[in-house]
Amino acid sequence: MSHRTNRLALLAGAAVIAGGSAAGWTTEAQADELVLYCSPQEEWCQQVVTEFERETGIRVAMTRKSSGETYAQIKAEADNPRGDVWWGGTGDPHLVAAEEDLTEPYESPMLPELHDWAIAQYEASDGKTVGIYAGALGFGYNTELLAEKGLEAPACWADLIKPEFKGEVQMANPNSSGTAYTALATFVQLMGEDEGFEYLKGLHANINQYTRSGSAPITAAARGETMIGIVFQHDAVTQKVAGFPIEVVSPCEGTGYEIGSMSLIKGSRNPENARTFYDFVLRADIQSMAREVAAYQVPSNTNAEAPPESPDFDSITLIDYDFKTFGSSDVRARLLERWDNEVGSLPN
Numbered sequence: 441m442s443h444r445t446n447r448l449a450l451l452a453g454a455a456v457i458a459g460g461s462a463a464g465w466t467t468e469a470q471a472d473e474l475v476l477y478c479s480p481q482e483e484w485c486q487q488v489v490t491e492f493e494r495e496t497g498i499r500v501a502m503t504r505k506s507s508g509e510t511y512a513q514i515k516a517e518a519d520n521p522r523g524d525v526w527w528g529g530t531g532d533p534h535l536v537a538a539e540e541d542l543t544e545p546y547e548s549p550m551l552p553e554l555h556d557w558a559i560a561q562y563e564a565s566d567g568k569t570v571g572i573y574a575g576a577l578g579f580g581y582n583t584e585l586l587a588e589k590g591l592e593a594p595a596c597w598a599d600l601i602k603p604e605f606k607g608e609v610q611m612a613n614p615n616s617s618g619t620a621y622t623a624l625a626t627f628v629q630l631m632g633e634d635e636g637f638e639y640l641k642g643l644h645a646n647i648n649q650y651t652r653s654g655s656a657p658i659t660a661a662a663r664g665e666t667m668i669g670i671v672f673q674h675d676a677v678t679q680k681v682a683g684f685p686i687e688v689v690s691p692c693e694g695t696g697y698e699i700g701s702m703s704l705i706k707g708s709r710n711p712e713n714a715r716t717f718y719d720f721v722l723r724a725d726i727q728s729m730a731r732e733v734a735a736y737q738v739p740s741n742t743n744a745e746a747p748p749e750s751p752d753f754d755s756i757t758l759i760d761y762d763f764k765t766f767g768s769s770d771v772r773a774r775l776l777e778r779w780d781n782e783v784g785s786l787p788n
Contacts, residue, residue: 474713476502479529483733507618521707524714530618534701535767538568543703550722558740573700573737580676583685585667596692601642609646610657611670619654625766626696640783673751674736694757
């Protein structure tokens, strides 16, 4: 099966899932229900659901999928929306959904409390999505596996294509993962498009697996199943804080970052409950709770307390990531098609 077929299969799979049912889904709007599509880590999704249900009495039917998969599902359901809110995941597919009129604008009373980068996401989408957290791209490596092989620790993107790391690197598939699409877009912006794709071809030679989930590579590294995982740095921090032999790297050349976002799904069955949830998760007290479930993203509310273990953006060399361009439907589709044709289709 070709990688292009694989990408279409991912979208088709999302459509099949969309056609199924989940606990709490109904055919009519219910005053005490909400259908949530959640893209951050499972524990954080569950925490937010539990707290929201406790405070409001609104029952939540939650489905957790990666950003790319959630976008595909919302698009597949456009004629008959099942979800009410899409919470979290990289901002690029949220911007694509906004451009394709799959989501709708909402001016929350919480907006004045948010960081400028969160507001910038709101303005770029004409009010259809908003930033809820930020995270810098990077990688993590297993220190024990590195020592066993006697290799020098990687510190830069350029290190990951060295021959000694052949078969030692893992990243997600950019068709299903917002993390991996951010990596693709980062390399294009950092190096130039043609040079970025040459880098991705070199990286492919060292990749042992393209996962569906963006955080899966660092989980595999923590378990000793791969040496290096390309992920958002906060996901590597999660594994390190849990006691695994993971070292977190902010690449020396500079790196891209995500604005994890939230969108209201157009034509949803529970719009009032959706807006209630929207305001709820923008609150400082709710965002500050993320540390309790080892979610180390930087919160968007200026009054929220970021965990001390969170990556320090002031010490990371960040590129001037062009969210609007690389979050556009045409650019995203073109880059993914080029990745399928020039990178994903290559033999290992």
